[in-house]
């Protein structure tokens with residue numbers, strides 16, 4: 356039955372591995388141990404991690420196994436017209452169409468397991484930490500989950516099932532072998548979230564932590580304007596990673612918004628007040644949930660682009676002298 360599930364996943368172009376259900380508790384334990392040792396920033400822990408401890412785990416009765424699945428994903432380019440120029444921005448993998456992708460994984464695996472009398476549901480808990488306790492994924496120095504032939508350009512999803520699993524649990528997550536000799540992401544990270552001092556990310560310094568926050572939270576003063584590089588999240592450490600080299604050029608061309616829409620986004624206009632065709636484009640590209648952070652995040656990218664243009668114009672003028 357396990358082989359049938361794995362074959363079905365492979366047919367869809369995804370990758371998967373099974374692990375014992377106990378791996379969820381092990382993933383949580385690993386995180387809690389780090390917390391007890393004071394390795395997490397307090398704000399980051401409270402905002403992003405503490406909720407896992409309080410989650411109820413009753414997705415299915417008698418859970419026996421977890422399936423970690425990786426669905427290939429690519430950065431998406433979103434263009435905005437402003438002041439007669441076009442600003443090309445990037446949304447890194449995992450942000451868009453996540454719910455659709457997770458549902459597709461769940462449905463495909465259920466199609467195999469349900470006729471044989473087994474239940475399956477999406478597992479609650481720390482997805483990345485669980486996936487890296489399976490044979491599917493390993494941590495990179497940037498603390499993203501890496502999968503063979505997909506690098507970090509995938510969306511991980513974990514399912515819980517009552518299918519028995521004989522696999523021995525992996526006690527500790529593995530790190531990519533390449534990270535022992537490579538520091539490309541460390542050098543590329545502008546915020547020093549990736550440190551020399553330890554493998555665990557200083558997540559409270561990661562741009563992602565800040566530009567995913569609610570729209571009324573401004574960027575801290577130490578975040579320099581030139582560091583912003585994505586509409587949400589940050590792609591810098593993934594772009595330079597040799598593990599991602601094979602697909603670094605494969606960016607999906609996403610939507611383009613005209614000047615009127617761009618100005619409305621920057622002004623924080625609500626979805627219902629946007630032109631119908633703009634609403635539809637936001638729906639089609641799963642961008643609706645990011646509408647509220649656009650005034651801050653897109654605003655930061657516009658400021659950066661304006662300043663770069665001004666500097667280039669200045670250099671050109673100086674060059675003519």
Ligand code: SF4
Pocket residue numbers: 497543544545546547548549556560561562563588589590591592593
């Ligand atoms: S996502 Fe950006 S800020 Fe975060 S670790 Fe990677 S390069 Fe640094």
Ligand code: SF4
Pocket residue numbers: 495496497531533534537538539540541592595596597598
């Ligand atoms: S850039 Fe190098 S050190 Fe960073 S995750 Fe990739 S292989 Fe590891």
